[in-house]
Amino acid sequence: MTTTQTRLPLFILGQSSDPHCERGVECPGELPPASDPALVERAWKAKERLGERLFVLGHHYQRDEVIQFADVTGDSFKLAREAAARPEAEYIVFCGVHFMAESADILTSDAQKVVLPDLAAGCSMADMATFDQVEEAWDVLTDAGVADVTVPITYMNSSADIKAFVGRRGGAVCTSSNAKRALTWAFEQGEKVLFLPDQHLGRNTAVLQLGLSLDDCVVYDPHRPGGGLTEKQLRDAKMILWRGHCSVHGRFTAEAVDDVRARIPGVNVLVHPECRHEVVTKADYIGSTEYIIRTIAEAPAGSAWAIGTELNLVKRLASQHPDKSISFLDRSICLCSTMNRIDMPHLVWALESLAEGRVVNQIVVDPETTHWAKVALDRMLALP
Ligand code: 13P
Ligand code: SF4
Secondary structure, three states, X not given: OOOOXXXXXXXXXXXXXXXXXXXXXXXXXXXXXXXXXXXXXXXXXXXXXXXXXXXXXXXXXXXXXXXOOOOEEEOHHHHHHHHHOOOOOOEEEEEOOHHHHHHHHHHOOOOOEEEOOOOOOOOOOHHHXXXXXXXXXXXXXXXXXXXXXXXXXXXXXXXXXXHHHHHHOOOEEEOOOOHHHHHHHHHHHOOEEEEEOOHHHHHHHHHHHOOOOHHHEEEEOOOOHHHHOOHHHHHHOOEEXXXXXXXXXXXXXXXXXXXXXXXXXXXXXXEOOOOOHHHXXXXXXXXXXHHHHHHHHHOOOOOEEEEEOOHHHHHHHHHHOXXXXXXXXXXXXXXXXXXXXXXXXXXXXXXXXXXXXXXXXXXXXXXXXXXXXXXXXXXXXXXX
């Protein structure tokens, strides 16, 4: 087994600065100290008290000490489906990030309450597309005469109001595990796609899975007038990619792939499609977190793997598969800081509060946004 963690510099990524300050979010309650040796026991006790009323969802990037409390673990697609399939659970505690909890609230009934243990657990990529910016972009497409033939597709990693925007305009949500199906569907509905907010997932799927060329893609920059594109560029393009990216996956480089191949002969390079195009084209296998887990589980003993995704997941895979050599693709270590905000003190506080009848950190999406975001999410869930 190869893990490179201790020798390498540590980068905590996913938010440009302290998310508490950035989002103006302070924990509204008294958190237990992180040093409390009884945290694990307290979390189990609170969970036991809540019984069937509680359902805990955990994204694969969560820390080990947190993920052990998840009733179901998964990628964003699986977790959205699981949330929708639990009408009996009164409380859904989402160990993930804000956009995932919003989607869970949209997909569950009004009687169910979705709780995010730390409200500062956001996503830097989702924050790269605001509602006003997307409305402005649509006006630019309208002025260029292409809005009518453009289908908007938003990655799950976007706020509820962006999902609602997409739902209103005939589009759908996608995740990293169904982006190909979503884009195929979109091109059956229109001539062009506006893909939000991850340019890399959009480009990788369009070029590597749908056979479009890089020239078919343009990048719309919300910080430049007209997105930095001419009307002709918008008319000629098939894929209009939003200039957004994941600050964790965006760190992996093509050089890192060359480097690992030189260091580990016969290594298989397995990366998430949020990685840059030049990284993905050099990789052997590409897929969502769920795909990455399945691929490693099915790999023969003795095989060597370099994985380009968030570190908590790579470390967990390395410890679960000691018969395989599993290393992190980059020489520096990338954790998603916002996923990591969900820690034991926040989880214990959320669970104990619920067990005492106090609903804390509830994520509530307003009815109008819920309606249209659900239209976009349902279109995704109905994809063949
Ligand atoms: P998936 O879990 O859908 O692969 O997405 C990865 C991710 O970055 C979640 O924020
Ligand atoms: Fe967002 Fe990237 Fe963190 Fe996922 S890994 S929550 S896309 S910043």
